Amino acid sequence: MEFNLDNALALLARTPSVLTALLRDLPDAWTTCNEGDNTWTPKDVVAHYLYTEQVNWIPRARHILEHGDGQPFPPFKRSGHLAESEPKSLANLLDEFAAARSASIAELRSWKLGPADLERRGQHPALGPTTLSQLLAAWTVHDLTHLHQLTRVLALQYAEAVGPFKKFLGVLHCAGHSAPA
C-alpha cells in the first residue's frame, strides 16, 4: 500500500485512545510488569511514546522541511524516556501523550503537505537517505510496533497460567523482533 497522509493520520490520531482503553486504570500487576531485566513495562512504553513524540517524529519532519538532507537529523536517545517515566503516574503519561499527539497532528496539518513535499529528502544519522513520506509512514508503524510490544508484555505474564493452551496462543511465541526506532 502506498503512503497516504490522511490514512496515516487516521491511525496516528487514535493511538492515545487505544492506549487509554488498554491501560488506564488497569491493575498495577499489568502495568508494572515487564519481560525481564532491562525490558520495558507498559508504563515505560507509554513514556517512550511521549518522549518520541517530543523529540523524534515532528522535530525530524520539521528538520526535513527546514534543512532537507543537508544535515542529518539530530541524534535521539532511545532510552531517553526512562527519566520521564520514573516520577510520573501512568495516567499522567497517558494525558501528556494525548496532548502531545494532538499538537503534533495539528502542526502536521498546518503544513498542508502536498505530494512534492512528501518526497522531500532527509538524512537519518544511522539509516542514511530517507524521505518525508517514509518518516511519516515509520511514525505510523512505530505506534503499531509498540502496541505489538504491549500485547506481548501483558500476555507473557500468563505464559504459565494458560497451561496447555500456550501452543495455540501466538503472542506467547513472539520473542520480539528489533529495537524500536
Next chain:
Amino acid sequence: MEFNLDNALALLARTPSVLTALLRDLPDAWTTCNEGDNTWTPKDVVAHYLYTEQVNWIPRARHILEHGDGQPFPPFKRSGHLAESEPKSLANLLDEFAAARSASIAELRSWKLGPADLERRGQHPALGPTTLSQLLAAWTVHDLTHLHQLTRVLALQYAEAVGPFKKFLGVLHCAGHSAPA
C-alpha cells in the same frame, strides 16, 4: 504471574473499547487489508472475537462446571467466524462483540467462582486435561494474541512505505506465531 480472576476480568472487560478505539471508522484501506491469501482482515479478526465469544470461552467454562472432565469440550470451528463476517459491517461486529463480552463477564461474575472452582478440570479435545483457570487465562491471552495480530496486519501495509526505517520497526519483522485457539 499467577492467574487472578479480577485482574483477568480487568483486561477482558476492556477489549471491546480497545478494538473500537483502534478500528471504528478507520478508513477501509486499513480495515479490509490482510497479510495475503487466506489471511484475515481486521474486520475478520473482530468477527473471530465475536464468534469465539459466542461458541468458545464461556460455553467451555460452563461445560467444565457442568460436566468436569467427563466429556471433552464440544468441537469449535476455527474459521466459523467467516460466515458471520461477510454480511455485517465492522461497526456492527464491534457493537455485537461489545454486547457479547459484556454478557460473558456478567455471567462469569454471577458464578462467584472461588479458588477451588478455578481448579476444576476439563478436557480439551486436542490439548487434553486443562483447568478452569487455564481456560480463563487462555481467554485473556487470546484477546492479546488477536490484538497482536491486528497490529501486524495494519503495519504490514506500510512495510514498503517506511523505506529504510523497516530495520528498526519490530512489528514488520513479526511473521506470526501460531494458529489462534
